[in-house]
Amino acid sequence: MFKKNKIYWFEGVTEKGVKDLLNNENSKYRWLRPQRNRRVLVILMALGLVLTSMGSYWPTLKTNLNLSADVGIIVYSVTAIFIIFAVVGCYSLLRIAVRSIADAPDELLDERQIAVRNTSFRYAYFILSYVLMALMVLMFFGPELQMFQPEGNDGSYVVIAALFASATLPSMVMAWRERDI
Amino acid sequence: MLHSIYAISMSRNPEEPVYNRIEAARNALGLSRQELADKVGVHYQTVGYLEREEYSPSLVLALRIAKALNQEVSELFSQTPFKKGK
Numbered sequence: 471m472f473k474k475n476k477i478y479w480f481e482g483v484t485e486k487g488v489k490d491l492l493n494n495e496n497s498k499y500r501w502l503r504p505q506r507n508r509r510v511l512v513i514l515m516a517l518g519l520v521l522t523s524m525g526s527y528w529p530t531l532k533t534n535l536n537l538s539a540d541v542g543i544i545v546y547s548v549t550a551i552f553i554i555f556a557v558v559g560c561y562s563l564l565r566i567a568v569r570s571i572a573d574a575p576d577e578l579l580d581e582r583q584i585a586v587r588n589t590s591f592r593y594a595y596f597i598l599s600y601v602l603m604a605l606m607v608l609m610f611f612g613p614e615l616q617m618f619q620p621e622g623n624d625g626s627y628v629v630i631a632a633l634f635a636s637a638t639l640p641s642m643v644m645a646w647r648e649r650d651i
Numbered sequence: 652m653l654h655s656i657y658a659i660s661m662s663r664n665p666e667e668p669v670y671n672r673i674e675a676a677r678n679a680l681g682l683s684r685q686e687l688a689d690k691v692g693v694h695y696q697t698v699g700y701l702e703r704e705e706y707s708p709s710l711v712l713a714l715r716i717a718k719a720l721n722q723e724v725s726e727l728f729s730q731t732p733f734k735k736g737k
Contacts, residue, residue, distance in 0.1 A: 494685065494695055580693035582706050650696055
């Protein structure tokens with residue numbers, strides 16, 4: 471009999487997806503499990519988020535670095551490709567690396583995993599508040615930002631980076647802290 | 652320097668240790684970690700954490716483990732280290 475795969479819309483996971491990742495016999499992503507590899511992912515993700523938020527200051531940066539239009543486009547394109555890889559790719563890989571424990575609902579986890587997940591969210595909340603504080607300082611002292619304007623520094627990159635950070639920080643904290651996942 | 656900041660800011664709260672004899676009891680029954688995990692409804696890694704005394708189970712989980720290993724909770728868990736060979 472076909473068993474329905476329950477979708478947890480709020481958490482953004484499926485029952486089968488989480489159970490597959492929790493399954494020890496699933497060797498497909500075993501290379502992601504060592505803490506060192508997970509930490510590399512966390513660093514790449516953090517770098518991607520910093521570069522995403524710096525996108526808001528690209529017009530000012532380009533002017534300050536005296537980049538010609540051609541060189542500017544190349545630098546922007548290469549950076550954009552790296553950012554897409556780092557942010558979107560690392561976000562997906564991080565969720566896999568921590569077996570979706572950071573996003574899974576209670577009913578799919580055991581008590582230790584729930585405790586680990588909750589602790590990760592606690593630290594992620596603190597870190598996010600510091601990140602937002604740093605962004606506030608940057609917006610206060612840095613070049614002027616405008617929202618969704620065709621000219622000048624577009625602040626939407628900062629907002630996108632903050633949204634991605636809020637979504638991925640629990641997984642990042644868990645990937646960094648936990649010895650065995 | 653950075654490591655010290657990390658150690659302070661993200662340190663784990665040191666728990667009062669709870670010693671156990673889960674591994675010995677499991678081996679006596681010839682069960683693998685995965686088999687015990689399936690019996691008590693936890694992930695196999697949680698059994699590893701329990702056996703290494705890196706995680707203290709809730710009372711409900713301790714009761715389930717004791718039942719699965721045909722032991723009393725007091726025979727499996729203690730706040731003082733077990734004597735070797737006992």
